Amino acid sequence: MGSGTQGLHLALKVLDVRSGDLVITPSFTFIATANAISHSGATPWFIDIDSTNWTMDPVRVAEEIEAHAVKRNGALYHLATGRRIAALMPVYTLGTPADMDGLVKVAQQYNLPIVADAAAAIGVRYRERPIGEIADLTVYSFNGNKTITSGGGGMIVGREDLVKRAKHLSSTARVSLDYEHDEVGYNYRMTNLEAAVGCAQLQRLGTFLDAKKRIRAAYDRAFANHEAVAPFPAPSDGESTFWLSGVVLSENQSVKDACTALWASGIEARPFWKPVHLQAPYRGSPCGTMAVTNSIWHRILTLPCSTSLSKDNQALVVSALLQHLES
Incomplete structure (x- = not known):
């Protein structure tokens, strides 16, 4: 395709x-x-x-x-x-x-x-x-x-x-x-x-998947005890490619502000997808109750997670986000 x-x-x-x-x-x-x-x-x-x-x-x-x-x-x-x-x-x-x-x-x-x-x-x-x-x-x-x-x-x-x-x-x-x-x-x-x-x-898929898993685990450990963030969900059977990594901010935190702070430090961070039922082309589509979707999408912050991300650079990302959250 x-x-x-x-x-x-x-x-x-x-x-x-x-x-x-x-x-x-x-x-x-x-x-x-x-x-x-x-x-x-x-x-x-x-x-x-x-x-x-x-x-x-x-x-x-x-x-x-x-x-x-x-x-x-x-x-x-x-x-x-x-x-x-x-x-x-x-x-x-x-x-x-x-x-x-x-x-x-x-x-x-x-x-x-x-x-x-x-x-x-x-x-x-x-x-x-x-x-x-x-x-x-x-x-x-x-x-x-x-x-x-x-x-x-x-x-x-x-x-x-x-x-x-x-x-x-x-x-x-x-x-x-x-x-x-x-x-x-x-x-x-x-x-x-x-x-x-x-x-x-x-031929390199296994190596890439190992890197993605390592990056997700490192972010989860770094923010495990911080009251302002929660981790991305972990599948109960452990099966995931962990394609993107990041954190879910608490209601009193702003994803936009976090992105601005990280970008000012030279770190690319982004918000998550805006749900499709809120997008202009699909506002008239049939839609069930969106209790979970509406409660979390605007609080998701995606962090650098390329397979080439080094441990030192990931530590810089963690430090920059912690500094922003504490400020």
Whole structure:
């Protein structure tokens, strides 16, 4: 794929998500997740996250479907809009798998396919299983800010028949060397140069994941006893790529002020994603109660966590943030 977003769009196409449909997904994600749904002609139905791992809560999904959807003629429909509910799209936030046992149970109950947005989760397992084996289709990103990168690009894995169809559509649906095409396809192919870079990066994946884990652990130790901050959630089974690291500030702290102070010290720090249900293009989309999402997104401060970050430089980040918090 040329990007992870293209991969998500193509995965939805392969699973017959059509114009006018709804796709259930979390609002607590980068906007590309919702954009891929929109590119398919569908609309996202936003669901809240679990506070323990920041991924879509299967209990909330089940509750929302029970309260706001109905089965009719072998399909599931949203009561308020009349739209067909076509798929679930969980996001493996920060490289941490969602509660897929719970989501698969919901999906099976309502006969919904699952496309997993695993943009930052390459190399992680879910309860001893490769994550690519769980959803119908799983999509990775190789954007420049991911754990491994080819400068751009993405990848779809999953059921063999679905992946075969995705590959066909990604290559303009060409069926022969004499330029026969059997349907409307897409030019979503990764270049050979990008693929070569990606293959080289894959050989170093274990080293990169170890570095990400070390960086997260160091931040957690450094701020463990500070009353003004809390750590990012740690998965109960320890399985995560720990793609981004940082802290959650208390209500009386300002992420903007912290970023300003760190940037003044030559340290790049950033706020987190603004939830998609608050973004202008999606304010009219169906949306469940967002108690967890609304309570934390504006308090998340992401800190430097590149795999090349040295221990000495990380210590400078910690010192600068502590100085700001104490001032």
